[in-house]
Each structure stands twice: as C-alpha cells, then as structure tokens.
Amino acid sequence: MASKKVITVFGATGAQGGSVARAILESKKFAVRAVTRDVTRPNALELQRLGAEVVKGDLNDKALVDSALKGVYGAFLVTNFWDPLNQDKEVCQGKLVADSAKHLGLKHVVYSGLENVKRLTDGKLEVPHFDSKGEVEEYFWSIGVPMTSVRVAAYFENFLAAWRPVKASDGDYYTLAVPMGDVPMDGISVADIGAAVSSIFNSPEEFLGKAVGLSAEALTIQQYADVLSNVLGKEVRDAKITPEAFEKLGFPAAKEIANMCRFYEMKPDRDVKLTHQLNPKVKSFSQFISENQGAFKGM
Structure with missing residues (x-):
C-alpha cells in the first residue's frame, strides 16, 4: 500500500460504501482502507481478499475515526440516517469526520450528501434524512x-422493496404508489455509484468544492411502471397517489417520503449526462429490473 495514496472508505461493507x-480497488489508482464495525463480516473479508486494508471503525468514536483517517490522502463518507433513525446523531457523525479530516489535512x-430541504424551502418542507x-x-x-x-438520486433498489408494485384490489394488475404526479423522478442503482465516485477521486481539480447530482435517468412513475410491465410481463400502473394521500398511509416515514417527493417535484439538480461520463456502464432502469427479475417472483 505504501506506493499508492490511500482513500479511507467508511461504511465499506454497506451497499454504497x-x-x-x-x-476504487478496480481502478488501481488508489489503495483502500475499508472501515467497518465488524471486520469479520463476509463483505469485509471479501474486500480484504480484493486488496483492501480492513480496519474497525465507528462513526460515534473519535479515536477510531482519527485512526481510520491518519496518513491517508482522502476519504469517502456515507452515513446512514435510518440506522440510528436520529437526525442529530447523523449530523454529529458527519461533523466528527469533517473535524478529523480538517485536523489531519486530508486532500x-x-x-x-443531499440538499438541506428545510433551509432551501424556508421551513415549508422537512425531509430529515436529506x-x-x-x-x-x-x-x-x-x-x-x-x-x-x-447527491444521489432515488435508488432503483427501492422498487424491489418499499416501492415494490402492489396487487390492485379491483383488478388483475399492479400499482406503483410513489407520489410524483407526472414529474420525472431521477433514479440510479446503488451499485453504480462506486464507479462515479472513483472517477471523481481521479479528477480532483474538476470536482473539489462542488456538489454533483448522480442519476442514471429520470422517468415518470408511469414510465417506471411501463418498464416493470414490459420486463415482468404483468401490467403495472401508476397509482396516481397524491403526497397528501401518501402521508395518511400511516407507516412511520410516510410524511417524510411524501415531502421528499414534493422536493423531487422541484427538480433538484441531478446530472444524467455527467453521471454517464463518470460511469459509462451505469445501468438504465430497464437493465436493472431485467437483472433483478428474481426479486419479483410470486407477483
């Protein structure tokens, strides 16, 4: 590792990290110090096999954060709002890494990141995980x-879980309940984020001090439904649910997701063209669903 500059990757056993x-390991330009809470996890051992230095870390522990960042050129940081489900805790984690990066002189x-929606809308909308x-x-x-x-677009992976098509109660078809009206929503597979980030590390002069919106493509909910219909061979329709109706669905994050979609309707900057330049192999939604048809067995 001594011959290459090192990038510390937090959350390295998670999807995005x-x-x-x-x-970064595949690009071979930098060495990787992979940070995880459990160095014995299969994902951690796999990264070690691929050539990463795997170290124990915890975003709530200053000593471990400092140790993970000592002597490295740069770092990738992703925090998980949904893990502590605590806005203040996520902010503390991020600021801890920022302070350490400043003190240790990372380049x-x-x-x-994501937009501060509350500030941008003068408090009219709150999306805590943004x-x-x-x-x-x-x-x-x-x-x-x-x-x-x-700033990453909505994950295509959401359509395999939280936004999975639901059987309609009044017919032999399925519906997608995502409150976007007819406004296109940007999306990307989490698996395609890595190559884009690696390209950003390779061109610091171009990207330092900037916010980059990542998106594979922007489709209306009906267009997402059409792709699902074509690939799965089952009719899927946009449920045409409003944010107001979505809020009343009653699950814990309903209002937050409704507000997120209200913010998406304002068309925050996600750059499809730049994303394809950063990762020429980025998948379309159609390719993603074709590769994940098994997730829809039983529909």
Whole structure:
C-alpha cells in the first residue's frame, strides 16, 4: 500500500460504501482502507481478499475515526440516517469526520450528501434524512475541508422493496404508489455509484468544492411502471397517489417520503449526462429490473 495514496472508505461493507470501495480497488489508482464495525463480516473479508486494508471503525468514536483517517490522502463518507433513525446523531457523525479530516489535512473527501430541504424551502418542507446530510455538507465547506458532495438520486433498489408494485384490489394488475404526479423522478442503482465516485477521486481539480447530482435517468412513475410491465410481463400502473394521500398511509416515514417527493417535484439538480461520463456502464432502469427479475417472483 505504501506506493499508492490511500482513500479511507467508511461504511465499506454497506451497499454504497461497498460499491465505492470495490470501484476504487478496480481502478488501481488508489489503495483502500475499508472501515467497518465488524471486520469479520463476509463483505469485509471479501474486500480484504480484493486488496483492501480492513480496519474497525465507528462513526460515534473519535479515536477510531482519527485512526481510520491518519496518513491517508482522502476519504469517502456515507452515513446512514435510518440506522440510528436520529437526525442529530447523523449530523454529529458527519461533523466528527469533517473535524478529523480538517485536523489531519486530508486532500479530498467525497461525502454522500443531499440538499438541506428545510433551509432551501424556508421551513415549508422537512425531509430529515436529506436535511441532516445537507447540514453536514455545509459544515464540511464552512471549515475548509477539500470536499466534493455527491447527491444521489432515488435508488432503483427501492422498487424491489418499499416501492415494490402492489396487487390492485379491483383488478388483475399492479400499482406503483410513489407520489410524483407526472414529474420525472431521477433514479440510479446503488451499485453504480462506486464507479462515479472513483472517477471523481481521479479528477480532483474538476470536482473539489462542488456538489454533483448522480442519476442514471429520470422517468415518470408511469414510465417506471411501463418498464416493470414490459420486463415482468404483468401490467403495472401508476397509482396516481397524491403526497397528501401518501402521508395518511400511516407507516412511520410516510410524511417524510411524501415531502421528499414534493422536493423531487422541484427538480433538484441531478446530472444524467455527467453521471454517464463518470460511469459509462451505469445501468438504465430497464437493465436493472431485467437483472433483478428474481426479486419479483410470486407477483
């Protein structure tokens, strides 16, 4: 590892961090220090096999964060709002890494950020899992850490889980309940984020101090439904649910997701063309669903 500059990747055994760690290893330009809470996990052992240095880390522990960042060129940081389900905790984690990166003189941090919706809308909309990342993003820049923020579009993977088509009660078809009206929604597979981030690390002069919106393509909910219909051979329709109706569905994050979609309707900057330049192999939604048809067995 001594011959290459090192990039620390936090959350390296998770979906986004794992994608980044593998892509950087494949590019062979940098060495990787993969940070995980459990170094014995299969994903951690696989990264070690691929050539990463795997170290124990915890975003709530200053000593472990400092140790993970000591002597490295740069870092990739992703935090998980849904893990502690605590906005203040996510902000503290992000600021802890920012302070350490500043103190240790890192040359390039790529942060998986998002917009501070509450600030941008003067408090009219709150999307906690966006707002906390937005606050951290602003903090990185305010203390002068050389940083690029990547603002990732909605995951295609959501359509395999939370946004999976549901059988209609009044007919032999399925519906997608995502409250976007007829406004296109940007999307990307989490697996395709890594190559884009690796390209950003390879061109610091182009991306330092900037926010980069990543998106494979932007489709209306009916267009997402049409792709699902074509690939799965089952009719899928846009449920045409409004944000107001979605809020009343009663599950814990219903209002937050409704507000997220209200923000998406404002068309935040996600750059499809740039994303394809950063990762020429980025998958379309149709390719993604074709590769994941098994997830829809039993429909």
